[in-house]
Amino acid sequence: MSRHGAAGSWVLWFAVAAQAAEFRPAAIEQCFVAPDTLAVVRWKVEGGPPPSPPRYVVRDYAEKAIASGEGRVAEAGAIETPLELPQGFHEIEFPATNQRFGVVALPAWQGPAEEFFAIDGALSWLVRDDATREGLVRVAKRSGIRMIRERLTWGAVQPKPDRNDWETPSRFDTLRRACATHGVEVLEMAHDAPAWMGRVEKYPQDLVAAARSWQAIAGHWRPAWGGVEVWNEPDIFFGGNLPADQYVPLAKAIAYGMFEKRVDVPLVGGAVAHCNREFLDAAAENGLLDCVDAFSFHTYGRAMEMEGLVARYREWLQAHAPSTSGHRGERMPLWITECGRPWKKGPPRPPADQDAESALDIVMKGVEARACGVARYFAFVYPFYEENENNFGMMDRRATPLRSFAAYAQMIRALHGGAYAGDWKTADRAIRRARWFTRPAGPGTPARDLVVVYTGRRDANASVRWDAPVERVEGIDGRRLPHGPGWIGAPDGLAYVWLATDWRQAVGSPESKVDSNTAAMRLYRLKADPVPRRAPSPIVLRYLYDPAVVEPKSEGYRIKAKPAGALALTIRVFNLSDEKRTVSFATNRAAEGALASADKNPTPTIPPKSSVDVTLEFDAARAIAREGRFKALISATTGSSPSTKLQLVLRFFGEAEWAPTLQRFKHWAALPIREMSRWTPNIAGKGTMQMDSTPEAAWRLKAMFGEGDRWVYPFFQLPDQVRLNQHAGLVIRARCQKPAEVRVFLWEGDSGVGYITPHPLIAADGQWHVAVIRFRDLVPSIANRPDANGRLDLELVRRVSVGMNTRQAENTLEVSDLAVVSE
Template sequence: MKRKIWFIALLAGICIGAAAAPEFGNPKCWKENSSGRMTITRGAEGAVCFDVKFRPGTDFWAYPEFSLPEGIPADANYLVFEVKMVQAEPEAGYRHAFVMFGYKGGVVAWTPAPWWQLQVIDLSLHKIDRPAAKALRIGANPNSPALRFLVRNIRFLEEMPENDAMQAAGLIGSKAPAMLFVNGAVPELRVREHFPGLSYEVFNHRGFRMARGDVAPDGRIRLPCLPCGYYRIALDAPGKRIQGTGSFAVIPDPAKRRTSPDSPFCMDAALNVVETVRTAGGPGGREEGVRRFVGLAGLAGLNFVRERIHQDRAEPRPGVYDWEFYGLAPRMLAGAGIGCTAVWHDLAPWARVPGRKYGRDLAAVYRFAKKLAETFRGQVSAWEFWNEPDTGYWDGTTWEFAAAAKAAFLGFKAGDPGIPVVNGGFAVNSLAVNAFPDDILRNDLAEYFDIFNIHIYDQLKDYPAIVADWRRLLAQHGAADMQLWVTENGTYAEGSAAEALPGSSNRVQSPEQEMVWAEFVPKSQILLRSLGAARTFTFVLPPMNEKHGRKEWGMIRRDGSARPAFAAFATLTDQLAAAQFLGEPDLGSGIRAFLFRQPDGSQTLAFWSESELDRTAPDPVGGIRPVHEFRRTFAIPASRSAVLTDLFGMSETVSPEDGRLSLTATRFPAYLSGGSDIPVRTPPVGTGAVGARMSGLDKSVVLSVVPSEEFTVGVRKNLLLLSAGAKERKVKLRVANFSEENKRGVVAVEGAVPSGLPGAIELAPFEEKEFELRLPAGLPAGRHELVFGGLFNGRRISRLVLPVVVSAPVAETPLLPGSGDPVRWRKNSSGAMTIAWDEREKAVRFDVEFPPDTDRWVYPEFMLPDGFPEGTLGFSFEIRTAQAAAEKPDINLVMLVEGEGEAGKSHHVYYTPSCGEWRENFIELASFSPGKIRQFRIGMNPRRGKVTFFLRNIRLHLAGKGGACNKK
């Protein structure tokens, strides 16, 4: 489709050209609209210039207006313009900055900058009312008494524009790694293409101009020695359109940094698995790329990182090992004095159950874990078995995972007896939703890891409750004081990556989004340390994209330069890596403060003002825009001067007056060092101890169970489903001895005792024996638990918990009343949705089309005013989605809600999706409170912009009635 540009006819003749186009570039067409005195002129660079002066003590705002009497054409999808804005005191920041579409058309926030930047506003995404937009206003609320801004090239477009301007970031480079200069060095940059009259301006992160000058004829830019900080450099040349900025940072000198091997501030490096590490090596390939990122880890002040070592390439065939690929990063990290924890969460194809990610050969797990620990002894400081087993990386059952984790623990300890073992990090931080951790811990798994490990991508405000929940769970399983690590930590608060990457489906963060990350990194690290986390690993060092390119990660950009978050992390480690946390002082409402003691006995106060990042749940697409600095003043007692260091390391000396030190907190963390003692309101939380729960078990004897095909597995992988009419009811019990001693003992079962249990069992060293058991034929419908245990050589062994739900054949189950009526289903989606009856499929049909660049989700709701009937074991449903396996949605959930609308507790259960065929799922309810469930949602987060799916035969399974399956 050919791109269209609409020019809106205006009533005032002076503003209508020959083609009735709006003269956005005509100063006379703009109306003064400000709390100060505004002048509007034709400025340089083909722009309209707005100069505003405010009277002290007034509310500062300036929003010049362009009349749009006919509104915006219905087919216009984007507003595009270029803008740069400077206020008298650039470091004062802005309270707000908006594009306003009349009084009723809508409002969109933007982030001012003192260099030319392109603004693209998606009118549909921001729900702009086109007919109601009778005027266009572009402006801001500055915090200082004078403002000047220029606007040019304003257009309404049907399609996303192609930006033909040159980008400053693509023109500027340096020999310094990632554009990082050590404090005290003279920054030297170079332009890749020189133009006559090319000049530059350098700004700090608050927009204050730090340097300006002309680019030398050979393209060099030699800057004055600058203090620590994150800087942007803009270019300008006569007759050239150059937008945006390049960036560089001056960071603390690593040689002078106070540090500690026990620093809690860590990072997920992932050098072995992220593809951009290889491409960053250039002609040197992967080895040079790993070397480059190891050097960057040192510049960030890292003493400890996270790596990955998998079985696929390391043991391509049983007993054949090749460490060339996965050995590179640990070897280079160790050579640089950087410790690491390494996670193994990928079985070699030969070790898997066919078509699945997991395996059942515990001996193979033990052998590879032992070989890992032997091979990387002295290079790897801790081992993790698996990654996020609660999100689908492990697709076996809970008891199978527990057995494999036990075998891995024993293997790691055999290969390196003193090495700590870390559990596979859990990622679903609502234990009301996520039953997986409790289910596996009931198998005595707390005896088989030394450090507890979670991942947190949630909102900052939820951190205290998340950590408290996990601590309660550990306490329930006898490991209350176990050390806690957060081996992945990140945020989605910046929203979907805003800028297109030419020639790629991946998108990149805008400068505003990068500043959200820079704010997040030290806040999250400090908050988690205050909650007792011994180590927190920011995700991730190299660049990478997820969610079909819309989510960008990485402390380093794809062009090799460092993001502002990197400079913020380097400042954090410089200030606090060697410090001991003392607690939280009370500095007033809206201010967070954390006190630390340095090795020399001095104190450092880390503090910030709470922003939207601390308090709210950001829009998943639009995210946060850090315009408002949330400036809050406070004072502390002081008898001497102190050093104040900002987010990016720039320091100044501050002196007390009348025995008090007056300071201003903003949304960006800062550090005060050398002041007087400050009392704490909240004492520190201990980090716990390294070591597995010890209760005298013989850990070397491990049980596992393999069910026959009569059983099916519940969608949450935590129970077996069995029809009451099943005849054989067989399971295989496997008993393995992972020790060098002969073991003799018995296996016992509590609960529904099966037949076929052996008497005394004798196991030679590293021997496994298998026994066939049968469940009792008379088990009534309902939920049952078989708890396997036993005694070997006079000592108890760890348990294996096997939940089983028994029900009658599916044909005897009643349909859920009203579930086949499309009128009973409520629309609930981020796209345009229709619900109808499909006669051909004999099912309710759901059609959804999503707008571009939106967070795609569809979860139609079915109301249950009286909850599920008493005695409901669960419900089953059939689903069909017209999609190929490669197009499976990112997330497939059943949401069980204790309340109406968004109110009440929601339990999320993953189901097995359809790939074109009809698929039946069973959702177990016995572990919830069926009578409290007032609605459920069945849906998905699809990959495609358009999706159709069908639901039919939603059946209730009651005690004494109803069956269950999860088969095609």
């Protein structure tokens, strides 16, 4: 072969090798540097020799190039890049490998981290490499994050009653020890049950074993814990779509197990996906608020919805406060244990616009949570994580920071120690929120005033009017922003405005600048030291439902018989203590249905660490015929503690025919659904739909779907004379031929804001069913445009949708009658 040919082959080989080479950070924490200080960031080279020379470009949060250079080759073929970066977020790009990485230039956190700032890590499940895991723990510590929410596979840790495997292939023990070593607390959580305990859908059947199991887990991992959260999203499929009365017994069992072994750790209940009052009310009625120290919830809504959402949870807690010990429900701490904004699945890092959108929403929701008195805020989710069409990660595939994590670290730095004091009054309509936080003087630190200005709109050239003296303005990532007399820069949609120390003297009347009587302030004032929970009872009651008789749903139990008749309710009584206990059941009156038990007052004696079943009977016929639903109230006392009342509240609902259902209401009016001109198609993707009438159905919908989402919700235009704010709800008679979730939407004008029934309306079994839809039960649709005021404005509703989500390639939904009703 000629020399020329050999040289050509060598050039081709080098080009291919260089193209195949990839960089990765030698250590994740190297991507976090002190601002304005020379730091050397080291990169490993994988898959081939490094490109020569290894050129790089550094861009800031706004994608402006601020530096460039050539890395130097170090030991073992690694690349070193000397960087001296201003405060804020940066991306370093290596054109030769077509890779970008995040670098955050913020001061390292000093001193104890504040409880409010937390993150959902899920490192046990989402990160397999120990070095990456520990690096992320160290980064959390450096960033001022107090607690990481983790996942535990309960069945793997305790595969048999007499066997504990603390490490497992997921290396649970290694991770928790790393967290303890670096001083980052773990919020422990599991939402599976070991098979050997038996299961009630997803929950453990044997609550005695469950309590004993968590005693063993606590005995091993308590040093790493900052709290234990009971389950994840029990109000949806993670809880088997069961009612809350099946969830609460598990919380009670864990609470007693911890109490018995004197494990002093905050117990957190709820972790709900939705603010569904039916599920929440049932949880409170069954005693959840008396057996936990805090209540947690999740939200993936928009920042401007946070205030209304927190208010709804507070309203629920206030409603049930009188029934809790010491009215503790009134001051129950609220934790948000999942709160995120995804970007589109696919690349190792998101495009800058998607990254910035994610950062803006996550951070402003944190600001809003702080202002509304939420006790702890967990951004979701720390590592790279793809789910369906989304990626929720705040780190990229190589575990370097995205804008969202950099912005969260800056939020921690800005808000730490700050107390919400009101809203800054501004005449600039571009400012949607201006939350004012004050921080008192401390050892070596002066008092500070910070206003978080939120426009919600990203524009590189944006500024807003500002009429108070300013010390400095920082962007969402901490970089300095320009400001001048009467204005401040606001390119990111959010800016931190530190007021000059003499601003009060300069404006003359501070009261004229601040509104301290805001809705958020009323929520913030509920933030106080919680009332300690009382000693839990060792007796736990659980309903053993018969799936042949009732269909469990998150809102209660649907009685299958039509018409409903007598119900035999089997109650399992668990005794978690080491002593035998006698339990006395009281005959009660259920709402619209009397208890008629063969044994009016059963008094079973339960051996230690065991359970006994008792059966009670309810006559459901009259209650279902008159109201369509009722609550069975089962109360009991124990001989050892007769003053402690045990209560099990079960919610049942059933069906009556069309005419008896309408008779429950003072007034009703049929809607003209047979008029096809009132209907407008609305179907996912490339699906097709057909609407017509039949002798049985005033309206029939046939839908056919391709790949992707399968939903169909055509719009029905209401008659001009029908005003939904004059009515209480709808009654529908419908049937669906194949499995589906049949729901109804209400639309606020043409705004795109939709409210939806929180649960499927009917059983999709090919049979006719009658359902009542009360407007007060509808919830915002998170798949549609967010509602600025967070409430359903019935006076704006001129269209409704009747439709379904289904997995079937084709399905048919029929409606014979649809009416508005008034109570």
